[in-house]
Amino acid sequence: MKMLVGAYPRWEGCLPSDAQRIYFANHTSHIDTLAIWSALPSALRAATRPVAAKDYWNKGALRRHLAIGVLNAVLIERSREDRQSDPLQPLSETLEQGRSLIIFPEGTRGSESLPGAFKSGLFHLMQRFPAVELIPVYLENLHRAMPKGVLLPIPLICTIHFGAPLLRVSDESKEAFLERARGSIVALA
Amino acid sequence: MNVHQKFYWMMAGVVTLLITASLIGAILKSKARSDSKRAVVQNLNSRIRAWWVMIAIFALVFLMGRDATVVLFAFVSFLALREFITLTPTKRGDHVPLFLSFFVLIPVQYLLIGYGWYGLFAIFIPVYAFLLLPAFAALAEDPDHFLERTAKIQWAVMVTVFCVSHAPALLLLDIPGYQGQDALLILYLLLVAQISDVLQYVSGKLFGRTKIAPNVSPSKTREGLIGGGIGAILVGGAMWWITPFSPLQAMGMSFIIVLMGFLGGLALSAVKRSLGAKDWGSMIEGHGGMLDRIDSISFAAPIFFHLTRFFFA
Numbered sequence: 001m002k003m004l005v006g007a008y009p010r011w012e013g014c015l016p017s018d019a020q021r022i023y024f025a026n027h028t029s030h031i032d033t034l035a036i037w038s039a040l041p042s043a044l045r046a047a048t049r050p051v052a053a054k055d056y057w058n059k060g061a062l063r064r065h066l067a068i069g070v071l072n073a074v075l076i077e078r079s080r081e082d083r084q085s086d087p088l089q090p091l092s093e094t095l096e097q098g099r100s101l102i103i104f105p106e107g108t109r110g111s112e113s114l115p116g117a118f119k120s121g122l123f124h125l126m127q128r129f130p131a132v133e134l135i136p137v138y139l140e141n142l143h144r145a146m147p148k149g150v151l152l153p154i155p156l157i158c159t160i161h162f163g164a165p166l167l168r169v170s171d172e173s174k175e176a177f178l179e180r181a182r183g184s185i186v187a188l189a
Numbered sequence: 190m191n192v193h194q195k196f197y198w199m200m201a202g203v204v205t206l207l208i209t210a211s212l213i214g215a216i217l218k219s220k221a222r223s224d225s226k227r228a229v230v231q232n233l234n235s236r237i238r239a240w241w242v243m244i245a246i247f248a249l250v251f252l253m254g255r256d257a258t259v260v261l262f263a264f265v266s267f268l269a270l271r272e273f274i275t276l277t278p279t280k281r282g283d284h285v286p287l288f289l290s291f292f293v294l295i296p297v298q299y300l301l302i303g304y305g306w307y308g309l310f311a312i313f314i315p316v317y318a319f320l321l322l323p324a325f326a327a328l329a330e331d332p333d334h335f336l337e338r339t340a341k342i343q344w345a346v347m348v349t350v351f352c353v354s355h356a357p358a359l360l361l362l363d364i365p366g367y368q369g370q371d372a373l374l375i376l377y378l379l380l381v382a383q384i385s386d387v388l389q390y391v392s393g394k395l396f397g398r399t400k401i402a403p404n405v406s407p408s409k410t411r412e413g414l415i416g417g418g419i420g421a422i423l424v425g426g427a428m429w430w431i432t433p434f435s436p437l438q439a440m441g442m443s444f445i446i447v448l449m450g451f452l453g454g455l456a457l458s459a460v461k462r463s464l465g466a467k468d469w470g471s472m473i474e475g476h477g478g479m480l481d482r483i484d485s486i487s488f489a490a491p492i493f494f495h496l497t498r499f500f501f502a
Contacts, residue, residue, distance in 0.1 A: 111281070147281045154287045155267070157275040157470065 008157065009039035012188065013164025014135060016041045020100055021133045023048070023162075024122055026115035026185050027104035028143030031153055035142055036102050037071060039160040046072075049094055050102040053078045078107060088124055095129050102137075105181065109148055113140070115185055118178040126168070126177065136163040136181065138188035161188040192370050195431045199376060200248055207244065210237045229394070235475030243473075243482075247379070251372060255360055256303060258372060262357040263299040267291065268479040269349035269487075272470040276461070277341045282329030286322040290346050294318055298354050307361050314351040319343055348457065348487050349480070355490035362494075362502045367433040377432050378446060378493050381425040382485045385447045386454070389417030406458035409451075418447045433501050445496060446489045453488025 025036060033050040040048060054075040057067035067073040074090050086092075094101060103125075105118035126134060138161040146153035166184055169177070190198070214234040221227045250261045274287060294314065301310040323339045359374040393413025401409045425443025429436040457480065461469060470478025480487075 141275065144279060147284060150284050152288060154274070154284065155271050155291055157271060 007035040007039045007160055009160045009162065011162045014133075014162055016044060018044060018047065019133055020095070020098060020131070021048075021135050021165075022095075022100065022122070022125060022129075023102045023135045023137050024105050024181065024185075025102070025137035025139055026113075027106045027109050028111075028113070028139060029109060029146035029148075029153070031146050032104065032109075032139055032142055033071060033073070033102060035139060035158060036137060036160055044100070047098075048100040048102060049074050051076060051091060051104070053107075055079065074101070088121055088128075091121070091125060092128060095125070095132060100132075101125075105178070111143065111148055113143055114189060115182055118182050120174055120178065122181055123174045123177050130168070134166040134181070136166060136184035136188060137161065138163070138185050140189070163188045190430075192373060195370075195373060196251065196376070199373075199380075199428070199431060200244075203244055203380070207237065207241055210240070232475050239473050239475050247376075251376065255372065258360065258375065259299050259303050259357045262353060263295055265479060265483060266295050266299075266350045266353050268472065269353065269469075269483060270295070270345060272472075272478045272480050273345040273349055274342075276464045276466050276469065277345060278464075279341070280331060280333070280338060282326060282331035283338055283342060285325045285329065286342055289322065289325065290318075290342065290350070294346060295350055298350055299357070302354060302358050302361060305361055307358075310354070310358060310361070314346060318346060322346070344460070352487040352491050353483060355494040356486060358494055359497070362498055364433045364497075364502050367501075370431075370433075373431045374433075374497065377425075377428060378490060379486065380428065381421055381443045381446045382450045382489050384424050385417055385421035385443075385450050386485055387417075388420040389413045389451070392416030392420070402455060402458075405462060406455055409455065409458075414451060418444075418451070421447050433497075442493065442496065446493055449489040449492050450485030453485045456488070457484040 023036060025032065033052065037045060037048070037050060050071050050073045052067050052071075052073040052075055054077050057063050057073065058075055067075065074094050076090055077087050091101060091103075103122065105122040106116050107119045107121075110116050122134075125132075139158065140161060141156050141158040144154075145156045145158055163184055166181060169180075172180075214230070214237050217230045218227075218234060221230045246261075250257045270291060274290075279287060298310065298313060301313060322342060323335075326335070326339060326342075356375055356378055359378070360371045362371055362374070364371070390408070390413070393408060393410045393416075396412040396416060397408075397410030399411040400407060401411055401414065422440050422443045425446065426436050426440035429439035432439055432442070434442055461467070461480075468477030469480035472478055473482055476482050
């Protein structure tokens with residue numbers, strides 16, 4: 001992974017820590033999760049679970065093995081039709097077990113370097129788990145290494161920027177919070 | 190003396206040089222008073238440390254033989270191309286040509302050296318790659334800035350793969366009376382080019398006044414070039430005994446390496462600046478990226494190769 005896309009971590013606003021965290025990042029390629037995961041110190045990897053879309057990663061033996069076997073991902077339902085229950089339930093359970101999460105609040109891959117609008121999941125998690133640190137992560141160059149629709153990545157030097165924990169503002173509206181969260185990633189670009 | 194004896198003598202010289210440099214670095218460190226001086230000395234010391242690592246890797250690979258040397262340079266090309274493309278703006282439509290550059294052009298170019306197919310080695314990139322890469326890019330149907338994008342990829346491949354591959358290609362030369370010793374020519378090229386860089390850096394820091402191209406490469410001065418260049422030519426002449434050249438011919442070859450190395454540093458510095466960067470990367474401590482270290486070799490290798498081939502092989 002390091003050889004191929006050189007996922008080099010840059011801890012700009014915080015240091016690696018075993019404090020419980022939600023890492024939220026811009027989503028630009030299929031290898032984003034792998035990139036953040038490999039940028040984390042190996043001691044933290046076991047306690048950090050990426051969140052992945054069930055409709056994509058549960059398809060086919062290879063994807064399922066990679067998502068569940070290798071990355072220990074938490075799979076969630078993306079589309080409203082498939083949902084039987086609260087889509088955030090698996091995430092809440094993981095956080096209750098004391099694990100950290102990697103999430104992509106845009107919900108889908110963008111084609112630009114900067115993230116698009118966030119879905120509300122991050123807001124609800126923030127409210128349900130007031131003690132968990134929210135760490136913005138900006139993935140640089142991954143959208144170039146593996147743009148939407150290609151099979152194999154090209155080896156570019158990709159940098160994973162970890163920002164300062166997002167401050168909590170009491171009585172902030174959902175929209176304001178999500179925009180502020182998005183801005184914290186843009187600020188790392 | 191056989192190849193290995195010559196090699197060990199050269200390494201003894203290089204290690205003595207590095208020990209001296211490390212000692213001077215340590216003395217300067219204890220003497221540096223102001224913050225700016227300390228920063229310069231710190232950079233100097235990390236450069237010297239990086240030199241130890243680079244020399245160790247090269248010596249090991251040299252002793253492992255011909256195939257290992259070719260693989261080492263393939264690896265260098267890979268890292269250099271990765272740095273070049275990382276800094277170069279590319280678009281979605283460039284994905285296939287870029288993928289081919291990394292995973293087809295580099296292996297094929299170096300396999301051709303490994304198998305000793307000189308004819309195809311010399312034209313594979315300038316003819317086949319340079320015609321096919323833009324054709325594949327065109328299939329992506331994005332005409333936006335097509336010429337610029339094509340030029341960027343071709344120039345990246347030219348500098349990091351085609352040019353660099355001429356250093357290990359010295360192994361293909363069949364020089365009368367010099368059979369089995371070609372690997373020493375690679376060592377010669379690398380040493381003269383790098384000693385020239387180092388002496389230009391040192392002599393520029395000590396005596397540099399007149400900048401040659403301040404907008405492109407502010408650290409290059411006329412005093413640095415002349416002082417460092419003369420030094421490197423003398424060192425290159427003194428190493429004639431590991432080459433098929435006479436002492437005077439060795440000085441002539443060193444002059445070419447110094448000149449091309451200087452021009453390579455200048456041209457690639459301009460490319461780097463046009464991309465808005467100061468260093469190509471950060472993988473070699475104190476030096477910047479791989480390309481910062483091999484820019485001079487990239488320009489010197491093909492000319493040194495062809496002059497040697499024309500006059501001596």
